[in-house]
Amino acid sequence: GNSVTQMEGPVTLSEEAFLTINCTYTATGYPSLFWYVQYPGEGLQLLLKATKADDKGSNKGFEATYRKETTSFHLEKGSVQVSDSAVYFCALSDTSGTYKYIFGTGTRLKVLA
């Protein structure tokens, strides 16, 4: 079945450091891939998405590229800020028409000033 494997956290970085959160997936067909973010005390928000191989999703300085050959969708940001402290979830959606989402376990990021 479909699955998402995400690097474990927590990840602690200093402000302006480079961020990578690894995400790999297993799926049949061609799922859409997503990164969602959950800020403290808030609900899930879509951060970025990619729907086909080699697509690059980007938002708020974050980027992720859909790599079919390595079944990966790693999240990167060149310079993190304290306000980026949150939990990040990698997810894929079933493209068979059921629209079910499979989430990774989440990675908590803490950015220190």
Added chain:
Amino acid sequence: SAVISQKPSRDICQRGTSLTIQCQVDSQVTMMFWYRQQPGQSLTLIATANQGSEATYESGFVIDKFPISRPNLTFSTLTVSNMSPEDSSIYLCSVPNGQGVTEAFFGQGTRLTVV
């Protein structure tokens, strides 16, 4: 984008009781999904609720424990029955974008604590 309202936003309940969570969407949607997020863990799909038919439950979840109603295309409820402390979680409803890209929108969640 869809706007999803969930009620209540949080509750503290006694074990053995039941809580019904409401999810209201500002547009008509065919599918609605209910997820559970246990403390420190990821989201797990509980069931898919389609209007006009019975909900479809994922492995490990049963209708007797999590009955779902879907009376129309903008509303659904999830009941957590006969609660125990292990049911303490955040419960979220979700709807797909459905506009080609299968982006999902999530409600703010209901934080349930069972004591």
